[in-house]
Amino acid sequence: MKKIGLLIEIKDGVLKPANLSMITAARTAGHHLIAILMETTTPRVQDQLATYGVDQLVTAIMEPPGWNPDRWAHAIVDVLKKNDIHTLLGLTTAQGKDLLPRVAAILDAPLVMDCVHVDIDEQMAKTSQYSGKTLATFHLSGRTILYGMRPNAVTPVPHPATPDITEHRVDTSKTTGLEVLQVASGQSGMQNLSEAEVIISGGRGLTNGDNFDLLVDCAREIEGAAVGASRVAVDSGWTPYAMQVGQTGSKVNPKVYIACGISGSIQHLAGMKTSDLIIAINLDADAAIIAHSDYFVIGDLFTIIPALTQELRKNKALL
Amino acid sequence: MKIYVCVKHVPDSAATITVKEKTDIEEAITFLMNPYDEHAITEAYRLKDVLPASEVIAVCVSKPDGEGTLRSALAMGADRGILVTTDRRLDPIMTARALKAAISQDGQPGLILTGKESIDGEGMQTMFRLANLLSIPAATNVISIDPQNGDVVVRCEKEGGAQEKLKLKRPCLLAAGKGLNTPRYPTFPDIVKARRKEVVQIDLKQLDLPEPDSRVDLLHLAPVIEERTPKEITGSPASIAQQIVRILKEEARVL
Numbered sequence: 342m343k344k345i346g347l348l349i350e351i352k353d354g355v356l357k358p359a360n361l362s363m364i365t366a367a368r369t370a371g372h373h374l375i376a377i378l379m380e381t382t383t384p385r386v387q388d389q390l391a392t393y394g395v396d397q398l399v400t401a402i403m404e405p406p407g408w409n410p411d412r413w414a415h416a417i418v419d420v421l422k423k424n425d426i427h428t429l430l431g432l433t434t435a436q437g438k439d440l441l442p443r444v445a446a447i448l449d450a451p452l453v454m455d456c457v458h459v460d461i462d463e464q465m466a467k468t469s470q471y472s473g474k475t476l477a478t479f480h481l482s483g484r485t486i487l488y489g490m491r492p493n494a495v496t497p498v499p500h501p502a503t504p505d506i507t508e509h510r511v512d513t514s515k516t517t518g519l520e521v522l523q524v525a526s527g528q529s530g531m532q533n534l535s536e537a538e539v540i541i542s543g544g545r546g547l548t549n550g551d552n553f554d555l556l557v558d559c560a561r562e563i564e565g566a567a568v569g570a571s572r573v574a575v576d577s578g579w580t581p582y583a584m585q586v587g588q589t590g591s592k593v594n595p596k597v598y599i600a601c602g603i604s605g606s607i608q609h610l611a612g613m614k615t616s617d618l619i620i621a622i623n624l625d626a627d628a629a630i631i632a633h634s635d636y637f638v639i640g641d642l643f644t645i646i647p648a649l650t651q652e653l654r655k656n657k658a659l660l
Numbered sequence: 661m662k663i664y665v666c667v668k669h670v671p672d673s674a675a676t677i678t679v680k681e682k683t684d685i686e687e688a689i690t691f692l693m694n695p696y697d698e699h700a701i702t703e704a705y706r707l708k709d710v711l712p713a714s715e716v717i718a719v720c721v722s723k724p725d726g727e728g729t730l731r732s733a734l735a736m737g738a739d740r741g742i743l744v745t746t747d748r749r750l751d752p753i754m755t756a757r758a759l760k761a762a763i764s765q766d767g768q769p770g771l772i773l774t775g776k777e778s779i780d781g782e783g784m785q786t787m788f789r790l791a792n793l794l795s796i797p798a799a800t801n802v803i804s805i806d807p808q809n810g811d812v813v814v815r816c817e818k819e820g821g822a823q824e825k826l827k828l829k830r831p832c833l834l835a836a837g838k839g840l841n842t843p844r845y846p847t848f849p850d851i852v853k854a855r856r857k858e859v860v861q862i863d864l865k866q867l868d869l870p871e872p873d874s875r876v877d878l879l880h881l882a883p884v885i886e887e888r889t890p891k892e893i894t895g896s897p898a899s900i901a902q903q904i905v906r907i908l909k910e911e912a913r914v915l
Binding site for chain 2: 438439442454455469476563617636637
Protein backbone atom coordinates (compact mmCIF):
# COMPACT_ATOMS: atom_id res chain seq x y z
CA MET A 342 0.00 0.00 0.00
CA LYS A 343 1.44 3.33 -1.10
CA LYS A 344 1.44 6.54 0.88
CA ILE A 345 -0.03 9.28 -1.26
CA GLY A 346 0.48 12.93 -0.35
CA LEU A 347 -2.24 15.39 -1.32
CA LEU A 348 -1.18 19.02 -1.33
CA ILE A 349 -4.30 20.77 -0.07
CA GLU A 350 -5.05 24.34 -1.09
CA ILE A 351 -6.82 26.65 1.33
CA LYS A 352 -8.05 30.10 0.37
CA ASP A 353 -8.99 32.59 3.09
CA GLY A 354 -9.36 29.72 5.57
CA VAL A 355 -11.76 27.84 3.27
CA LEU A 356 -11.09 24.52 1.55
CA LYS A 357 -11.27 24.94 -2.21
CA PRO A 358 -13.83 22.47 -3.66
CA ALA A 359 -11.24 21.32 -6.20
CA ASN A 360 -9.39 19.54 -3.38
CA LEU A 361 -12.29 17.09 -3.00
CA SER A 362 -12.05 16.16 -6.67
CA MET A 363 -8.33 15.51 -6.16
CA ILE A 364 -8.98 13.28 -3.13
CA THR A 365 -11.45 11.20 -5.13
CA ALA A 366 -8.95 10.85 -7.99
CA ALA A 367 -6.33 9.58 -5.52
CA ARG A 368 -8.84 7.49 -3.58
CA THR A 369 -9.50 5.07 -6.46
CA ALA A 370 -6.06 3.61 -5.97
CA GLY A 371 -6.93 2.33 -2.46
CA HIS A 372 -3.77 3.58 -0.80
CA HIS A 373 -3.06 5.59 2.35
CA LEU A 374 -4.05 9.21 1.67
CA ILE A 375 -2.18 11.90 3.55
CA ALA A 376 -3.49 15.46 3.28
CA ILE A 377 -0.67 17.99 3.54
CA LEU A 378 -1.80 21.34 4.85
CA MET A 379 0.46 24.36 4.75
CA GLU A 380 -1.42 26.28 7.45
CA THR A 381 -3.52 25.50 10.51
CA THR A 382 -7.08 24.73 9.55
CA THR A 383 -10.51 24.87 11.09
CA PRO A 384 -12.43 21.77 12.26
CA ARG A 385 -14.78 22.42 9.32
CA VAL A 386 -11.93 21.96 6.84
CA GLN A 387 -10.70 18.86 8.66
CA ASP A 388 -14.24 17.41 8.57
CA GLN A 389 -14.57 18.03 4.84
CA LEU A 390 -11.27 16.28 4.20
CA ALA A 391 -12.34 13.37 6.41
CA THR A 392 -15.70 13.07 4.61
CA TYR A 393 -13.97 12.58 1.27
CA GLY A 394 -11.63 9.90 2.53
CA VAL A 395 -8.34 11.26 3.77
CA ASP A 396 -6.55 8.84 6.15
CA GLN A 397 -4.13 11.29 7.70
CA LEU A 398 -3.84 15.07 8.01
CA VAL A 399 -0.39 16.56 8.38
CA THR A 400 -0.10 20.28 9.00
CA ALA A 401 3.31 21.75 8.19
CA ILE A 402 4.25 24.33 10.79
CA MET A 403 6.80 26.81 9.46
CA GLU A 404 8.61 29.42 11.45
CA PRO A 405 8.15 32.18 10.44
CA PRO A 406 4.79 31.41 8.84
CA GLY A 407 3.51 33.12 5.70
CA TRP A 408 3.53 32.54 2.00
CA ASN A 409 6.82 32.14 0.20
CA PRO A 410 6.79 29.69 -2.72
CA ASP A 411 10.41 28.61 -2.22
CA ARG A 412 10.08 28.07 1.54
CA TRP A 413 6.80 26.23 1.03
CA ALA A 414 8.34 24.02 -1.65
CA HIS A 415 11.21 23.09 0.67
CA ALA A 416 8.72 22.49 3.51
CA ILE A 417 6.69 20.14 1.29
CA VAL A 418 9.85 18.24 0.36
CA ASP A 419 10.64 17.95 4.07
CA VAL A 420 7.16 16.55 4.81
CA LEU A 421 7.46 14.04 1.96
CA LYS A 422 10.88 12.85 3.09
CA LYS A 423 10.09 12.61 6.80
CA ASN A 424 6.86 10.69 6.09
CA ASP A 425 8.34 8.49 3.38
CA ILE A 426 5.81 9.71 0.80
CA HIS A 427 6.75 9.02 -2.80
CA THR A 428 3.61 10.08 -4.62
CA LEU A 429 2.27 13.64 -4.44
CA LEU A 430 -0.85 15.10 -6.01
CA GLY A 431 -1.60 18.81 -6.12
CA LEU A 432 -3.91 21.16 -8.02
CA THR A 433 -3.07 22.96 -11.24
CA THR A 434 -4.11 26.34 -9.87
CA ALA A 435 -2.00 29.51 -9.68
CA GLN A 436 -0.62 28.28 -6.34
CA GLY A 437 -0.11 24.76 -7.63
CA LYS A 438 1.76 26.05 -10.68
CA ASP A 439 4.05 27.90 -8.30
CA LEU A 440 4.62 24.98 -5.92
CA LEU A 441 4.50 21.64 -7.76
CA PRO A 442 7.22 22.41 -10.31
CA ARG A 443 9.47 23.77 -7.53
CA VAL A 444 9.00 20.56 -5.51
CA ALA A 445 9.62 18.49 -8.65
CA ALA A 446 12.79 20.45 -9.40
CA ILE A 447 14.18 20.06 -5.85
CA LEU A 448 13.52 16.30 -5.94
CA ASP A 449 14.44 15.96 -9.63
CA ALA A 450 11.16 14.03 -9.79
CA PRO A 451 8.82 13.63 -12.79
CA LEU A 452 5.71 15.81 -12.89
CA VAL A 453 2.71 16.04 -15.22
CA MET A 454 0.51 19.11 -14.79
CA ASP A 455 -3.18 19.61 -15.59
CA CYS A 456 -3.97 15.89 -15.44
CA VAL A 457 -7.52 14.94 -16.37
CA HIS A 458 -6.88 11.38 -15.26
CA VAL A 459 -4.23 9.60 -13.20
CA ASP A 460 -3.44 5.93 -12.59
CA ILE A 461 -1.33 5.91 -9.46
CA ASP A 462 -0.56 2.19 -9.56
CA GLU A 463 0.63 2.29 -13.15
CA GLN A 464 2.24 5.73 -12.74
CA MET A 465 0.37 7.09 -15.73
CA ALA A 466 -1.35 10.39 -16.35
CA LYS A 467 -3.46 11.92 -19.11
CA THR A 468 -3.36 15.60 -19.99
CA SER A 469 -4.03 17.84 -22.95
CA GLN A 470 -1.29 18.91 -25.36
CA TYR A 471 -1.14 21.09 -28.47
CA SER A 472 -3.69 23.71 -27.47
CA GLY A 473 -6.27 21.15 -26.36
CA LYS A 474 -6.25 19.32 -29.69
CA THR A 475 -4.77 16.12 -28.35
CA LEU A 476 -4.93 14.02 -25.22
CA ALA A 477 -1.50 12.75 -24.17
CA THR A 478 -0.93 9.68 -22.01
CA PHE A 479 2.33 9.71 -20.09
CA HIS A 480 4.24 7.23 -17.97
CA LEU A 481 6.24 8.71 -15.10
CA SER A 482 9.39 6.99 -13.78
CA GLY A 483 11.34 7.93 -10.71
CA ARG A 484 11.67 7.43 -6.98
CA THR A 485 9.02 10.08 -6.26
CA ILE A 486 6.14 10.88 -8.65
CA LEU A 487 4.20 14.15 -8.86
CA TYR A 488 0.84 14.91 -10.48
CA GLY A 489 -0.91 18.27 -10.83
CA MET A 490 -4.64 17.64 -11.21
CA ARG A 491 -6.88 19.81 -13.35
CA PRO A 492 -9.38 21.36 -10.91
CA ASN A 493 -12.68 19.46 -11.02
CA ALA A 494 -11.50 16.87 -13.53
CA VAL A 495 -13.13 14.18 -11.43
CA THR A 496 -16.52 14.30 -9.70
CA PRO A 497 -15.93 14.17 -5.93
CA VAL A 498 -17.37 11.12 -4.15
CA PRO A 499 -17.64 11.06 -0.34
CA HIS A 500 -15.83 8.23 1.43
CA PRO A 501 -15.95 8.97 5.18
CA ALA A 502 -12.82 8.24 7.17
CA THR A 503 -11.40 9.14 10.58
CA PRO A 504 -7.97 10.57 9.87
CA ASP A 505 -5.06 10.87 12.27
CA ILE A 506 -4.20 14.52 12.70
CA THR A 507 -0.58 15.52 13.23
CA GLU A 508 1.68 18.51 12.95
CA HIS A 509 5.08 18.57 11.34
CA ARG A 510 7.56 21.24 12.36
CA VAL A 511 9.53 22.17 9.31
CA ASP A 512 13.07 23.44 9.42
CA THR A 513 12.96 26.63 7.38
CA SER A 514 16.29 28.13 8.24
CA LYS A 515 17.41 27.68 4.64
CA THR A 516 17.39 31.00 2.77
CA THR A 517 16.48 30.89 -0.86
CA GLY A 518 17.08 34.28 -2.42
CA LEU A 519 13.35 34.86 -2.93
CA GLU A 520 11.46 37.22 -0.67
CA VAL A 521 7.74 37.98 -0.77
CA LEU A 522 7.25 41.72 -0.47
CA GLN A 523 3.51 41.85 -0.91
CA VAL A 524 0.76 39.27 -1.19
CA ALA A 525 -2.03 41.38 -2.67
CA SER A 526 -5.58 40.30 -3.28
CA GLY A 527 -7.06 41.09 -6.63
CA GLN A 528 -10.32 42.76 -7.44
CA SER A 529 -12.86 41.57 -4.91
CA GLY A 530 -15.62 39.34 -6.15
CA MET A 531 -13.62 38.12 -9.10
CA GLN A 532 -14.21 34.41 -9.16
CA ASN A 533 -11.33 32.24 -10.20
CA LEU A 534 -12.12 31.10 -13.74
CA SER A 535 -10.28 27.79 -13.65
CA GLU A 536 -12.38 26.64 -10.70
CA ALA A 537 -15.79 28.18 -11.51
CA GLU A 538 -18.70 25.80 -12.09
CA VAL A 539 -20.39 28.14 -14.52
CA ILE A 540 -18.75 30.73 -16.74
CA ILE A 541 -20.59 33.39 -18.71
CA SER A 542 -18.18 34.77 -21.25
CA GLY A 543 -18.29 37.75 -23.58
CA GLY A 544 -16.53 38.48 -26.83
CA ARG A 545 -16.59 40.96 -29.70
CA GLY A 546 -20.38 41.06 -29.59
CA LEU A 547 -20.31 42.90 -26.27
CA THR A 548 -18.92 45.97 -28.10
CA ASN A 549 -17.58 47.73 -24.97
CA GLY A 550 -16.45 47.21 -21.38
CA ASP A 551 -19.58 48.62 -19.71
CA ASN A 552 -21.74 46.01 -21.41
CA PHE A 553 -19.93 43.32 -19.47
CA ASP A 554 -22.03 44.47 -16.50
CA LEU A 555 -24.89 42.56 -18.14
CA LEU A 556 -22.90 39.36 -17.83
CA VAL A 557 -21.84 40.21 -14.27
CA ASP A 558 -25.49 40.76 -13.27
CA CYS A 559 -26.43 37.42 -14.77
CA ALA A 560 -23.52 35.56 -13.15
CA ARG A 561 -24.51 36.99 -9.79
CA GLU A 562 -27.73 34.96 -9.98
CA ILE A 563 -25.84 31.66 -10.26
CA GLU A 564 -23.81 30.33 -7.35
CA GLY A 565 -20.22 29.60 -8.31
CA ALA A 566 -20.44 31.53 -11.56
CA ALA A 567 -17.70 33.69 -13.01
CA VAL A 568 -17.47 36.06 -15.95
CA GLY A 569 -14.90 35.45 -18.66
CA ALA A 570 -13.85 37.17 -21.83
CA SER A 571 -12.37 36.38 -25.20
CA ARG A 572 -9.01 37.69 -26.33
CA VAL A 573 -10.73 40.33 -28.47
CA ALA A 574 -12.42 41.82 -25.41
CA VAL A 575 -9.15 41.90 -23.49
CA ASP A 576 -7.09 43.29 -26.37
CA SER A 577 -9.75 45.96 -26.91
CA GLY A 578 -9.33 47.00 -23.29
CA TRP A 579 -12.90 46.09 -22.32
CA THR A 580 -11.92 43.62 -19.62
CA PRO A 581 -8.73 42.85 -17.69
CA TYR A 582 -6.44 40.02 -18.85
CA ALA A 583 -7.37 38.04 -15.73
CA MET A 584 -10.75 37.39 -17.35
CA GLN A 585 -9.36 36.00 -20.60
CA VAL A 586 -10.30 32.45 -21.52
CA GLY A 587 -8.24 30.83 -24.22
CA GLN A 588 -4.88 29.48 -25.27
CA THR A 589 -2.99 32.41 -23.76
CA GLY A 590 -5.54 33.06 -21.03
CA SER A 591 -7.15 30.67 -18.54
CA LYS A 592 -7.93 27.12 -19.51
CA VAL A 593 -11.30 26.35 -18.02
CA ASN A 594 -13.32 23.23 -17.40
CA PRO A 595 -16.68 24.36 -15.98
CA LYS A 596 -19.95 22.45 -15.91
CA VAL A 597 -21.50 25.17 -18.07
CA TYR A 598 -19.88 27.65 -20.45
CA ILE A 599 -22.15 30.31 -21.90
CA ALA A 600 -20.44 32.09 -24.80
CA CYS A 601 -22.03 35.45 -25.66
CA GLY A 602 -21.01 37.25 -28.81
CA ILE A 603 -17.95 35.02 -29.16
CA SER A 604 -17.11 33.79 -32.65
CA GLY A 605 -15.11 30.79 -31.41
CA SER A 606 -11.54 31.14 -32.66
CA ILE A 607 -9.25 28.12 -32.28
CA GLN A 608 -7.37 30.12 -29.68
CA HIS A 609 -10.55 30.58 -27.63
CA LEU A 610 -11.78 27.01 -28.07
CA ALA A 611 -8.44 25.73 -26.81
CA GLY A 612 -9.29 27.29 -23.48
CA MET A 613 -12.88 26.11 -23.00
CA LYS A 614 -13.81 23.21 -25.24
CA THR A 615 -13.58 20.65 -22.44
CA SER A 616 -16.50 22.36 -20.67
CA ASP A 617 -19.26 19.86 -19.83
CA LEU A 618 -22.01 21.90 -21.47
CA ILE A 619 -21.58 24.76 -23.91
CA ILE A 620 -24.32 27.25 -24.74
CA ALA A 621 -23.58 29.79 -27.48
CA ILE A 622 -25.51 33.02 -28.00
CA ASN A 623 -24.64 34.79 -31.22
CA LEU A 624 -26.26 36.87 -33.98
CA ASP A 625 -24.17 35.05 -36.57
CA ALA A 626 -25.44 31.60 -37.49
CA ASP A 627 -22.07 30.86 -39.12
CA ALA A 628 -20.00 31.56 -36.02
CA ALA A 629 -17.49 28.74 -35.49
CA ILE A 630 -18.56 28.32 -31.88
CA ILE A 631 -22.00 27.01 -32.90
CA ALA A 632 -20.56 23.72 -34.13
CA HIS A 633 -18.81 23.31 -30.77
CA SER A 634 -21.87 23.98 -28.64
CA ASP A 635 -24.49 21.73 -27.11
CA TYR A 636 -27.16 24.42 -27.34
CA PHE A 637 -27.17 27.60 -29.36
CA VAL A 638 -29.30 30.69 -29.76
CA ILE A 639 -29.17 32.82 -32.90
CA GLY A 640 -30.17 36.06 -31.33
CA ASP A 641 -29.21 39.28 -29.62
CA LEU A 642 -27.36 38.80 -26.34
CA PHE A 643 -28.52 42.27 -25.28
CA THR A 644 -32.11 40.99 -25.02
CA ILE A 645 -31.39 37.40 -24.12
CA ILE A 646 -28.96 37.88 -21.23
CA PRO A 647 -31.20 40.34 -19.34
CA ALA A 648 -34.12 37.94 -19.95
CA LEU A 649 -31.99 35.12 -18.55
CA THR A 650 -31.06 37.23 -15.51
CA GLN A 651 -34.77 37.91 -14.93
CA GLU A 652 -35.67 34.24 -15.26
CA LEU A 653 -32.87 33.21 -12.88
CA ARG A 654 -34.16 35.66 -10.29
CA LYS A 655 -37.68 34.27 -10.71
CA ASN A 656 -36.32 30.77 -10.33
CA LYS A 657 -34.47 31.71 -7.12
CA ALA A 658 -37.60 33.31 -5.69
CA LEU A 659 -39.45 30.07 -6.18
CA LEU A 660 -36.97 28.03 -4.15
CA MET B 661 26.50 40.63 -17.55
CA LYS B 662 24.63 38.37 -19.92
CA ILE B 663 20.92 37.83 -20.30
CA TYR B 664 19.91 34.42 -21.60
CA VAL B 665 16.44 33.89 -23.04
CA CYS B 666 15.11 30.37 -23.53
CA VAL B 667 12.79 30.13 -26.51
CA LYS B 668 10.80 27.17 -27.75
CA HIS B 669 9.97 26.19 -31.32
CA VAL B 670 6.29 25.16 -31.24
CA PRO B 671 3.40 24.47 -33.65
CA ASP B 672 1.18 27.47 -34.34
CA SER B 673 -1.91 27.15 -32.14
CA ALA B 674 -4.03 27.57 -35.28
CA ALA B 675 -2.30 24.66 -37.04
CA THR B 676 -4.05 21.36 -37.64
CA ILE B 677 -2.50 18.69 -35.45
CA THR B 678 -2.45 15.26 -37.07
CA VAL B 679 -1.25 12.39 -34.94
CA LYS B 680 1.07 9.96 -36.70
CA GLU B 681 2.16 6.61 -35.33
CA LYS B 682 0.83 6.95 -31.78
CA THR B 683 3.19 9.60 -30.41
CA ASP B 684 4.31 11.85 -33.25
CA ILE B 685 2.58 14.68 -35.04
CA GLU B 686 2.72 15.66 -38.69
CA GLU B 687 5.34 18.40 -38.79
CA ALA B 688 4.64 19.92 -42.21
CA ILE B 689 2.74 22.70 -40.44
CA THR B 690 3.64 26.20 -39.29
CA PHE B 691 6.02 26.33 -36.36
CA LEU B 692 6.85 29.53 -34.56
CA MET B 693 8.17 30.96 -31.31
CA ASN B 694 6.12 30.07 -28.25
CA PRO B 695 3.95 33.19 -27.64
CA TYR B 696 5.06 33.65 -24.02
CA ASP B 697 8.71 33.56 -25.12
CA GLU B 698 8.03 36.62 -27.31
CA HIS B 699 7.35 38.57 -24.13
CA ALA B 700 10.59 37.22 -22.65
CA ILE B 701 12.70 38.31 -25.65
CA THR B 702 11.07 41.73 -25.77
CA GLU B 703 11.76 42.25 -22.08
CA ALA B 704 15.36 41.07 -22.40
CA TYR B 705 15.93 43.61 -25.15
CA ARG B 706 14.57 46.37 -22.89
CA LEU B 707 16.59 45.23 -19.89
CA LYS B 708 19.82 45.14 -21.88
CA ASP B 709 19.95 48.94 -21.67
CA VAL B 710 18.45 49.18 -18.18
CA LEU B 711 20.72 46.73 -16.32
CA PRO B 712 23.00 47.22 -18.38
CA ALA B 713 23.88 43.90 -19.94
CA SER B 714 26.59 43.16 -22.48
CA GLU B 715 24.42 40.90 -24.61
CA VAL B 716 21.17 38.99 -24.94
CA ILE B 717 21.63 35.36 -25.98
CA ALA B 718 18.69 33.28 -27.17
CA VAL B 719 18.84 29.55 -26.48
CA CYS B 720 16.63 26.91 -28.07
CA VAL B 721 16.53 23.11 -27.78
CA SER B 722 14.81 21.54 -30.78
CA LYS B 723 15.10 19.73 -34.09
CA PRO B 724 17.31 21.65 -36.55
CA ASP B 725 14.25 23.61 -37.87
CA GLY B 726 14.33 25.46 -34.59
CA GLU B 727 16.84 27.82 -36.17
CA GLY B 728 13.82 29.68 -37.57
CA THR B 729 12.64 30.51 -34.09
CA LEU B 730 16.14 31.55 -33.07
CA ARG B 731 16.30 33.90 -36.06
CA SER B 732 12.98 35.39 -34.89
CA ALA B 733 14.53 35.91 -31.48
CA LEU B 734 17.51 37.61 -33.09
CA ALA B 735 15.20 39.82 -35.12
CA MET B 736 13.34 40.74 -31.94
CA GLY B 737 16.50 41.87 -30.20
CA ALA B 738 18.75 38.98 -29.17
CA ASP B 739 22.41 39.43 -30.12
CA ARG B 740 23.25 35.82 -30.85
CA GLY B 741 21.74 32.39 -30.58
CA ILE B 742 22.55 28.88 -29.40
CA LEU B 743 20.64 25.98 -30.93
CA VAL B 744 20.90 22.61 -29.21
CA THR B 745 19.72 20.12 -31.79
CA THR B 746 18.19 16.71 -31.26
CA ASP B 747 15.68 14.52 -33.04
CA ARG B 748 14.49 13.16 -29.73
CA ARG B 749 11.41 14.43 -27.99
CA LEU B 750 12.81 15.58 -24.65
CA ASP B 751 10.87 15.72 -21.43
CA PRO B 752 11.18 18.77 -19.13
CA ILE B 753 13.80 17.02 -16.99
CA MET B 754 16.10 16.49 -19.94
CA THR B 755 15.31 19.84 -21.60
CA ALA B 756 16.32 21.67 -18.43
CA ARG B 757 19.61 19.77 -18.34
CA ALA B 758 20.28 20.60 -22.00
CA LEU B 759 19.55 24.30 -21.42
CA LYS B 760 21.71 24.36 -18.30
CA ALA B 761 24.65 22.73 -20.05
CA ALA B 762 24.39 25.03 -23.08
CA ILE B 763 24.18 28.16 -20.93
CA SER B 764 26.90 27.13 -18.46
CA GLN B 765 29.39 26.34 -21.17
CA ASP B 766 28.67 29.67 -22.84
CA GLY B 767 28.92 32.11 -19.97
CA GLN B 768 27.67 33.34 -16.62
CA PRO B 769 24.00 34.32 -16.66
CA GLY B 770 23.13 37.53 -14.84
CA LEU B 771 19.47 36.95 -15.69
CA ILE B 772 17.50 34.22 -17.47
CA LEU B 773 14.13 34.88 -19.04
CA THR B 774 11.66 32.29 -20.32
CA GLY B 775 7.97 32.07 -21.08
CA LYS B 776 5.69 30.79 -18.31
CA GLU B 777 4.68 27.72 -20.30
CA SER B 778 4.77 26.33 -23.82
CA ILE B 779 1.57 26.06 -25.84
CA ASP B 780 2.41 22.57 -27.10
CA GLY B 781 3.75 20.61 -24.14
CA GLU B 782 2.06 22.78 -21.49
CA GLY B 783 4.36 21.20 -18.88
CA MET B 784 4.77 24.50 -16.92
CA GLN B 785 7.95 23.30 -15.26
CA THR B 786 11.11 23.38 -17.35
CA MET B 787 12.09 26.84 -16.12
CA PHE B 788 11.92 25.83 -12.45
CA ARG B 789 14.10 22.81 -13.16
CA LEU B 790 16.61 24.98 -15.00
CA ALA B 791 16.72 27.47 -12.12
CA ASN B 792 17.24 24.64 -9.63
CA LEU B 793 20.11 23.17 -11.68
CA LEU B 794 21.76 26.59 -11.71
CA SER B 795 20.97 27.15 -8.01
CA ILE B 796 19.21 30.45 -8.69
CA PRO B 797 15.79 31.68 -7.51
CA ALA B 798 12.87 31.78 -9.93
CA ALA B 799 9.42 33.30 -10.33
CA THR B 800 6.66 32.60 -12.84
CA ASN B 801 3.83 34.51 -14.54
CA VAL B 802 5.92 37.66 -14.16
CA ILE B 803 4.19 40.81 -15.39
CA SER B 804 6.68 43.46 -14.35
CA ILE B 805 10.44 43.42 -13.83
CA ASP B 806 12.26 46.17 -11.94
CA PRO B 807 15.99 45.65 -11.35
CA GLN B 808 17.20 47.16 -8.07
CA ASN B 809 20.87 47.04 -7.04
CA GLY B 810 21.80 43.36 -7.04
CA ASP B 811 18.19 42.22 -6.88
CA VAL B 812 15.11 42.39 -9.04
CA VAL B 813 11.61 43.25 -7.87
CA VAL B 814 8.86 41.56 -9.85
CA ARG B 815 5.09 41.43 -9.86
CA CYS B 816 3.48 38.10 -10.63
CA GLU B 817 -0.08 37.50 -11.66
CA LYS B 818 -1.98 34.99 -9.53
CA GLU B 819 -5.62 33.93 -9.76
CA GLY B 820 -8.58 36.22 -10.25
CA GLY B 821 -6.48 39.27 -11.12
CA ALA B 822 -4.51 39.15 -7.86
CA GLN B 823 -0.87 40.19 -8.02
CA GLU B 824 2.01 39.58 -5.68
CA LYS B 825 5.34 41.37 -5.39
CA LEU B 826 8.54 39.41 -4.97
CA LYS B 827 12.20 40.32 -4.62
CA LEU B 828 14.75 37.90 -6.06
CA LYS B 829 18.52 38.02 -5.73
CA ARG B 830 20.35 38.07 -9.03
CA PRO B 831 21.23 35.97 -10.91
CA CYS B 832 17.67 34.65 -11.13
CA LEU B 833 15.21 33.20 -13.62
CA LEU B 834 11.97 34.94 -14.52
CA ALA B 835 9.18 33.31 -16.54
CA ALA B 836 7.11 35.80 -18.51
CA GLY B 837 3.33 36.09 -18.35
CA LYS B 838 1.28 37.75 -21.04
CA GLY B 839 0.91 41.04 -19.16
CA LEU B 840 4.66 41.67 -19.08
CA ASN B 841 4.79 43.79 -22.23
CA THR B 842 3.65 44.11 -25.82
CA PRO B 843 6.01 42.02 -27.97
CA ARG B 844 8.37 44.05 -30.12
CA TYR B 845 7.76 42.55 -33.54
CA PRO B 846 10.69 43.00 -35.92
CA THR B 847 10.87 45.43 -38.81
CA PHE B 848 12.23 44.28 -42.15
CA PRO B 849 15.69 45.75 -41.39
CA ASP B 850 15.68 43.81 -38.08
CA ILE B 851 15.03 40.59 -39.99
CA VAL B 852 17.83 41.28 -42.43
CA LYS B 853 20.27 42.06 -39.61
CA ALA B 854 19.19 38.88 -37.84
CA ARG B 855 20.40 36.77 -40.77
CA ARG B 856 23.94 37.96 -40.08
CA LYS B 857 23.89 37.43 -36.33
CA GLU B 858 25.70 34.37 -34.98
CA VAL B 859 23.85 31.12 -34.33
CA VAL B 860 25.93 28.29 -32.91
CA GLN B 861 24.53 24.78 -33.31
CA ILE B 862 25.40 22.11 -30.76
CA ASP B 863 24.19 18.54 -31.06
CA LEU B 864 22.64 17.33 -27.80
CA LYS B 865 25.08 14.41 -27.81
CA GLN B 866 28.01 16.84 -27.66
CA LEU B 867 26.74 18.02 -24.28
CA ASP B 868 27.37 14.51 -22.96
CA LEU B 869 24.48 14.52 -20.53
CA PRO B 870 23.89 11.40 -18.47
CA GLU B 871 20.38 9.97 -18.70
CA PRO B 872 18.45 11.09 -15.61
CA ASP B 873 16.91 8.51 -13.26
CA SER B 874 13.58 10.27 -13.54
CA ARG B 875 11.71 10.62 -16.76
CA VAL B 876 8.31 11.28 -18.30
CA ASP B 877 7.59 9.17 -21.40
CA LEU B 878 4.84 9.90 -23.87
CA LEU B 879 3.01 6.64 -24.49
CA HIS B 880 0.18 7.80 -26.63
CA LEU B 881 -1.22 10.89 -28.30
CA ALA B 882 -4.88 10.84 -29.32
CA PRO B 883 -6.75 13.54 -31.21
CA VAL B 884 -9.56 15.06 -29.20
CA ILE B 885 -12.69 14.48 -31.20
CA GLU B 886 -15.61 16.50 -30.13
CA GLU B 887 -18.95 14.82 -30.18
CA ARG B 888 -21.37 17.62 -29.58
CA THR B 889 -24.67 17.77 -31.46
CA PRO B 890 -25.69 21.41 -31.33
CA LYS B 891 -29.40 21.94 -30.70
CA GLU B 892 -31.01 25.29 -31.40
CA ILE B 893 -33.07 27.04 -28.75
CA THR B 894 -35.71 29.25 -30.35
CA GLY B 895 -38.60 31.45 -29.28
CA SER B 896 -39.07 34.80 -27.61
CA PRO B 897 -36.31 36.06 -25.33
CA ALA B 898 -38.41 35.11 -22.31
CA SER B 899 -39.03 31.63 -23.69
CA ILE B 900 -35.33 31.18 -24.53
CA ALA B 901 -34.44 32.30 -21.02
CA GLN B 902 -36.84 29.77 -19.54
CA GLN B 903 -35.40 26.99 -21.66
CA ILE B 904 -31.85 27.89 -20.61
CA VAL B 905 -32.83 27.93 -16.94
CA ARG B 906 -34.38 24.49 -17.37
CA ILE B 907 -31.16 23.20 -18.97
CA LEU B 908 -29.06 24.68 -16.15
CA LYS B 909 -31.33 23.18 -13.54
CA GLU B 910 -32.14 19.75 -14.94
CA GLU B 911 -29.32 18.91 -17.29
CA ALA B 912 -26.29 20.67 -15.89
CA ARG B 913 -27.61 20.71 -12.32
CA VAL B 914 -25.90 23.96 -11.44
CA LEU B 915 -28.91 25.73 -9.95
